[in-house]
Amino acid sequence: GPCAMRRAQLKRAGLRFNRGLIERLQRSLTASKRCCVSCPPLDAPRRMVIEAAERQRLEQEHGCTGPALLGRLLTHFRVKDLAHPPISNFHVGAVALGASGNVYFGVNVEFPGHPLSATIHAEQFIMASAALRGESGLTHLVVNAPPCGHCRQLLNEMDGAARLGVHVVAADGSLSSTGHPQLLPQDFGPAHLSNDSGLLASEANHSLALPVQHKQLKELGDEALRAANRAYAPYSECPAGVALRLDDGQVFGGHYIESCAFNPSLPPLQVAVVNAMAHGALTSLHQVREIALVELARSKVSFARTTYIGNARFHLMHA
Ligand SMILES: [Zn+2]
Structure with missing residues (x-):
């Protein structure tokens, strides 16, 4: 049957629920690649990371490297078509080169x-996709x-942000280039909160464990715990992780990523969504069926009340 959001849309439109109508709606949504009436068309699922070896092949194919290649890939792979902005309808696509040679797409x-x-x-x-890959x-x-x-501000959290080149694609396809420090003069950075490291500098392991009673949630709980153990939470020292189970049974985790300015921080739910999208497994938030959150008991920073997507079943586990 239709999801809760689709039922609500039908109800608002004053339509009675009947099988024929629902089937016609499903068919029209499928034909237009939409997940629901209010969502923009979604492209076919695709992986959003290009490995270094494949990048080298693309350098040959496009006859360019570095920012020029990234600009070409942004257009070539129609990255912004993968964005999901049902509120603003403003599609943003970005692409970055990692120190490993991998290329990361973002929307x-x-x-x-x-x-x-x-x-x-x-x-x-x-940033989330790169952190998930251990970039x-x-x-x-x-x-x-x-x-x-x-x-x-969030980019400023990254170790080596001072050496990051930032390039904006102009209407004619040319790049307007600058360095990250020029985009954030008089910056507030990790050092102001006595953090001499930074995001992507090293892999965390908080050595959290779950009590035995959560065994029935084995796969989902294990993934959320793995994520929590990788959390970048140097300021609050409140690691947290989320795992999502999609309608096809696939499970994806995401770890909490903090910013020294706090507000630009990425909650673990958002990082898990990035993980599922980067694997080409998630094209609609309606696909999320179950969510597990692992955080500390009596945590100063808690996601227990803000971790939800639609009617997905939610499990809170204290490490
Ligand atoms: Zn932004």
Whole structure:
């Protein structure tokens, strides 16, 4: 049957639920690649990370390297078509080169029914995707719109941010290039809170464990715990992780990523959504069926009341 959001849409439209109508609606949604009436068309699922070896092949194919190649890939792979902005309808696509040689794509994702602060920006998507892959740094970022202040601040969390090249694609396809420090003069950074490291600098392991009674949630709980153990939470020291189970049974985890300025921090739910999208497994938030959150009991920072997507079943586990 239709999901809760589709039922609500039908109800608002004053339509009676009948099988024929629902089937016609499903067919029209499938034909237009939409997940629901209010969502923009979604492209076919695709992986959003290019391995270093494949990048080298693309360098040959396109006859360019570095930021020029990234700009070409942004257009070539129509990255912004993968964005999910049902609130703003403003599609952002970004692409970054990692120190490993991998290439990371990012898009903006908006969450209807949540505060706007739940939004994932394309640059945040890339930071999360790179962190999930254990990337050690980013060297160049190309984006189809100027990075907002929020993203400039989150990028500043990254170890090596001072050496990051930032390039905005102009209407004619040319790149307007600068360095990250020029985008954030008089910056507030990790060092102000006595953090001499930074995001992507090293892999955390908080050695958290779950009590035995959560064994019935084995796979989902284990993934959320794995994520919590990787959390980047140097300021609050409140690690947290989320795991999502999709309608096809696939499970994806995401770890909490903090910013020294606090507000640009990425909650573990958002990072798990990035993980599922980066694997080409998630094209609609309606696909999320079950969510597990692992955090500390009596945590100063808690996601227990803000971790939800639609009617997905929620499990809270204290490590
Ligand atoms: Zn932004």
